[in-house]
Amino acid sequence: MRRLLASVVVLLALSLAGPAIAQEATPAVSDSLLAGMGYPELLVEVDGETIQLPEQVPAGRTLITLTNAGKESWHGFLLRRPEDVTDEQIATDLGPESEAPPAWLFDATFPGFPGETLPGQSHQAVVDLAPGRYLVIGDTYQPFDVVGAAATPEATPEATPLANGTVRMFDFNFEFPNPVAPGRQVWEVTNTGQQAHELLLTRSPEPVTAEQIMELMAGESEEATPMGGGPSFADLEQVGGLGWLSPGATAWTEVDLTPGTYVAFCFVPDPETFMPHAMMGMIAVFTVDEAGAGTPESATPPS
Numbered sequence: 001m002r003r004l005l006a007s008v009v010v011l012l013a014l015s016l017a018g019p020a021i022a023q024e025a026t027p028a029v030s031d032s033l034l035a036g037m038g039y040p041e042l043l044v045e046v047d048g049e050t051i052q053l054p055e056q057v058p059a060g061r062t063l064i065t066l067t068n069a070g071k072e073s074w075h076g077f078l079l080r081r082p083e084d085v086t087d088e089q090i091a092t093d094l095g096p097e098s099e100a101p102p103a104w105l106f107d108a109t110f111p112g113f114p115g116e117t118l119p120g121q122s123h124q125a126v127v128d129l130a131p132g133r134y135l136v137i138g139d140t141y142q143p144f145d146v147v148g149a150a151a152t153p154e155a156t157p158e159a160t161p162l163a164n165g166t167v168r169m170f171d172f173n174f175e176f177p178n179p180v181a182p183g184r185q186v187w188e189v190t191n192t193g194q195q196a197h198e199l200l201l202t203r204s205p206e207p208v209t210a211e212q213i214m215e216l217m218a219g220e221s222e223e224a225t226p227m228g229g230g231p232s233f234a235d236l237e238q239v240g241g242l243g244w245l246s247p248g249a250t251a252w253t254e255v256d257l258t259p260g261t262y263v264a265f266c267f268v269p270d271p272e273t274f275m276p277h278a279m280m281g282m283i284a285v286f287t288v289d290e291a292g293a294g295t296p297e298s299a300t301p302p303s
């Protein structure tokens, strides 16, 4: 499993994890905007070796709280497995012998999940869980069942989380609110592309451009810096985001942004080439200033 994920899913994200330092303490649940909305909560605790969560949860719009009790940054995602894939097949395909992601991985449904989480921190997301068998996938994986009637959240408008901004993910980039305001806020994240995407948000200690980040992507060391100066991968600090989200799906995440420069990545692999989308240009840079007058900038995809 480690090998599979290291090879295709989290390799670059793990390299990003580096010696990142928590910028702020985990917010108390009472401070959380998403937690205050009253959705049923699914608690997931990870430590790098195990993933703990209930065996069964009710279907519907759900607040997922991911707590990282381990020593390393944790980056994973949630999927609803295709109906015809058995637990036995999953154990084989995600086992230590696997060389490449199984084809069914790309046929699964990805409802969203809390984004990359530093040790000792918690992140939250509100996602829609339809009935079925699910897997949380990270360093290892853990199945669970979602049971009950299919949720129809769109039927009741008041059941939609109040968002401060919308983030659109597509093939292969992001569109952020413009400007992005500082402070704690809820983002409605939608995927209007043809492939699954994720939002892995980092903060840079100094200004950087998307082109410089692309230059880092092509480099060999996480300590390397762009020509002409700038941060290394190791300098980028995780601030949350959203795990894999299917085309056409929407989920909600909460971020707390101090003024500065932010870099967003997607490391979902292309189903044909297994190349992480970030390598295909799915990187965006935006700034947050005190007045909230930041300007988004997108990478130019390699031609």
Ligand SMILES: [Cu+2]
Pocket (backbone or CB within 6 Å): 172, 196, 197, 198, 266, 267, 268, 277, 278, 282
């Ligand atoms: Cu992507």
